[in-house]
Amino acid sequence: MAAREVVIRYPRAQARSIAGMAFGLIGFPLAMVLLGKALGREPPTWVMFAALATAVACGAAWATHRARKGRLEIDAETLTIAHGASERRRISKTEIESGLLVGEPERLDLTLASGEVLQISFSDSQAAQETLDALGIAEAQRRTRLRLYSPGAYVVVLSFGGIFGAIPGAVLGALLGAIVSGRGSGLTGFGYATVAATTLLISWLTARLATKILAHLTIGEDGIAWRVGGGRTRFATFEQVTGISLTRIGAASRPSWSLEIHVAGQKSHPIAYFNQSQFDEARAIVTRLEQAIAARALSTTAAGLAELEPGERPVGEWLVALRELGTRAGDYRSGLSRERLLDLVDDPAASAPHRIAAAVVLSSDTDETTRRRIRVAAESSANPKLSAALDAIGSAEIEEAAAVESVIDDALEQSRT
Numbered sequence: 557m558a559a560r561e562v563v564i565r566y567p568r569a570q571a572r573s574i575a576g577m578a579f580g581l582i583g584f585p586l587a588m589v590l591l592g593k594a595l596g597r598e599p600p601t602w603v604m605f606a607a608l609a610t611a612v613a614c615g616a617a618w619a620t621h622r623a624r625k626g627r628l629e630i631d632a633e634t635l636t637i638a639h640g641a642s643e644r645r646r647i648s649k650t651e652i653e654s655g656l657l658v659g660e661p662e663r664l665d666l667t668l669a670s671g672e673v674l675q676i677s678f679s680d681s682q683a684a685q686e687t688l689d690a691l692g693i694a695e696a697q698r699r700t701r702l703r704l705y706s707p708g709a710y711v712v713v714l715s716f717g718g719i720f721g722a723i724p725g726a727v728l729g730a731l732l733g734a735i736v737s738g739r740g741s742g743l744t745g746f747g748y749a750t751v752a753a754t755t756l757l758i759s760w761l762t763a764r765l766a767t768k769i770l771a772h773l774t775i776g777e778d779g780i781a782w783r784v785g786g787g788r789t790r791f792a793t794f795e796q797v798t799g800i801s802l803t804r805i806g807a808a809s810r811p812s813w814s815l816e817i818h819v820a821g822q823k824s825h826p827i828a829y830f831n832q833s834q835f836d837e838a839r840a841i842v843t844r845l846e847q848a849i850a851a852r853a854l855s856t857t858a859a860g861l862a863e864l865e866p867g868e869r870p871v872g873e874w875l876v877a878l879r880e881l882g883t884r885a886g887d888y889r890s891g892l893s894r895e896r897l898l899d900l901v902d903d904p905a906a907s908a909p910h911r912i913a914a915a916v917v918l919s920s921d922t923d924e925t926t927r928r929r930i931r932v933a934a935e936s937s938a939n940p941k942l943s944a945a946l947d948a949i950g951s952a953e954i955e956e957a958a959a960v961e962s963v964i965d966d967a968l969e970q971s972r973t
Contacts (some may be wrong), residue, residue, distance in 0.1 A: 560628045560683055564637060565675040566621035567707040573618035575714035579759055580611025583722035587755055591726045595743070603748055610756075628676070630690045637674075654700035655693045657684055658840040664688055667701050700848075702841055704771035704782075704815070704828030713770060714763045721762025722755050729754030771828045773841070775848050780817060784827050792819045794852035800845045802838055805829075813838050817845075864913035871965045878913055882920030894918070898926070901933045901946070908942045912964055915949040927951070 584607040592598045629636040635647045647668070656665045664684045666674040678684045703710070732754055733747030743751065769786040779793040799818040803826075806812045814826035815838060830838040863881060866874045900906050900914035915930045930950030937943040945964045 560678065560687065562626055562628055563623055563677040564626045564639075565623045565677075566672070567675060568671070568673050568710070569621040570618055571707055571711045571714055573614045573621060574711050575718050575763060576614030577611045577618070578715040579718045579722065579756075580607045580609075580614060583719035583759060584610065584752075584755060586719070587722040587726035588751075590723065591730055591751070595730070597743075599751075600745065600748055603752060606752060628687065630687070635691060649691060652691060652693065655688050655691065656700065656702065656840055656844055657681075657688065659836045663836075666691075671701075673703070699777070700775040700844060702773045702775070702844070704773055704784075704841075706831065706834055709770065710767065713766050717763035717766025718759045721759040725755035725758025725762075726751060728758060773827070775844060777852075780845065780848070782817065782827050784825075792817065794849050796820050797849060800842055800849075802842050815841065861910060864910050864917070866909050866913070866968060871968065874913075875916060875964070878916040879920060882917040894921075898929060901930055902936075904937070908939070908945075909968055911942065912945050912949070912968070915946055919949050 585604060588599045588603055588607070624639055627638040629638065633649055635649065635652065637645045637647070651668050651670070652666055653669050654667045656667075657663070658665055659681075662678045662681050662684050664676045664678065664687055666676065668674070676684075676687070678687070729751035730743070733743050733750040736750050737744040737747035768783075771784045772782065774781045779791055780797065781789050781791045783789045796819050797817060798820050801816045801818065803814050803816065804811055805814055811832055813830045813835060815828045815830070816824045816826050818824045828838075864878070869877070897914040897918050901911055901918065903911070906914075911933070915933075918926050918930065921927075927950045930946055934943045934946035934950060937946065941963070948963050
């Protein structure tokens with residue numbers, strides 16, 4: 557693919573840089589002042605300079621990760637991001653976990669295996685789609701991890717988590733510092749270094765832990781997993797999902813939207829809220845969910861139809877397999893639901909073998925309503941052999957093996973010619 561001029565943002569890296577500045581300017585100095593008052597001794601000047609240096613370094617990192625113009629180059633194995641003539645970053649395609657088209661859609665959000673997110677803005681939607689295709693990401697089949705919160709929320713949670721973590725970190729650091737300094741000698745320079753290192757570590761761990769309260773969503777091949785408010789991760793298979801809704805709430809002047817995943821047998825609750833500026837992203841998430849559900853339904857239907865194919869088997873052997881498929885509790889529902897089987901029986905566009913097979917599987921159901929529906933399908937067909945086969949199945953004559961097999965064999969033979 558030819559090189560493309562783009563604008564790239566690094567939202568997670570920027571948020572971490574801001575949180576680092578908050579730690580260096582607020583969290584660490586505050587913890588040191590409180591520690592100094594508790595010990596009756598002010599910390600050395602270099603400790604405060606170290607905090608300031610941390611803030612400056614994080615500020616420089618923030619400037620590096622702001623929205624920047626760049627150039628994308630994609631070859632068989634690598635995505636290369638170039639900023640200027642000398643700064644180049646190479647990312648293996650295997651490191652790219654998923655991609656999400658956002659907007660109209662001219663923005664492509666790439667999530668790396670490390671959790672890093674790259675927001676790449678293009679001049680037009682076609683360029684975004686072509687880039688996604690060139691990266692070899694099949695949106696409907698690859699696992700997609702999505703954040704259900706704004707970059708601002710991530711900054712706030714990360715910053716406050718780090719600031720609050722600095723105080724217990726300083727207390728623990730003081731205890732460890734006293735040990736390395738020796739009893740009765742107070743905190744030495746090495747002791748204060750231990751305090752600084754421990755405060756930084758605990759602050760970082762607390763900030764990471766605080767982000768667990770933010771909502772996340774993972775879309776896989778087998779279903780959807782989500783976590784809200786630091787609670788347990790919930791999972792639903794695509795078959796259990798009955799709907800996805802994005803509902804407008806709030807005042808007309810400042811609208812927002814709530815996202816809900818409706819699961820059979822469970823009460824629905826909003827799993828995320830989006831403000832006006834996030835609406836395009838919310839729509840992209842809903843679209844991605846709908847694509848995954850549709851892809852699953854398609855693959856499941858294809859697998860189910862394959863089970864209904866007679867192949868080269870004798871009719872008697874095929875019918876035995878279909879009856880077993882219907883009588884094994886729940887087995888056939890993993891490929892085709894009862895509703896889908898009934899639709900197949902009714903569908904005049906479906907092939908005769910599929911309509912017959914669906915009727916045979918359903919015949920294990922002794923419900924008279926089901927058998928009546930099969931007979932109605934038989935009466936609606938102008939194909940005499942197909943009509944006779946469906947009527948025999950729906951009239952509970954399926955146990956008359958020889959006669960029924962003959963009728964079905966005639967219908968199958970007609971469908972092959």
